[in-house]
Amino acid sequence: MRKACFVVTILLASLSVSFAQSWQDTLTVIDQLCSRYQPDRPGCQLSISRYGKLIYSKAWGMADMERQVPLTNSSIIEAGSVSKQFTAAAVLLLEQQQKLSLQDNIRKYVPELPIYNYPITISQLMHHTSGLRDWGAIAQLAGWPRTTKT
Structure with missing residues (x-):
């Protein structure tokens, strides 16, 4: 699931350059795509930085379903593969x-x-x-x- 959100975000970034949409339009599309991550289901965390400055950070869904821990912007996630x-x-x-x-x-x-x-x-x-x-x-x-x- 996290890979899907990552791939979608990369595609969105490419589209935003191609179609010259505003940053707010890009954020709206990201929010729409990631809204499928329900509060009680496995989640997704996305942060975007530009020139070393954090410009967007949001989390959706659960970090640990067994313990009912929601995913947050400060959740530590293993980058893995x-x-x-x-x-x-x-x-x-x-x-x-x-x-x-x-x-x-x-x-x-x-x-x-x-x-x-x-x-x-x-x-x-x-x-x-x-x-x-x-x-x-x-x-x-x-x-x-x-x-x-x-």
């Missing part, structure tokens, strides 16, 4: 600046990883072909096992 493409883009920028190579052994940057029978490269991580099974095991190396996240 949405972060992958931004991380990949940042890595590619670092490669372009010759600060790293996609063929680098990942242990150069994460020496805590076990030594495997073959080196794991940044490229393999980006393409999900490294053979590593689960991110939770890596997070646990840093003292952040899944069950401890809040």
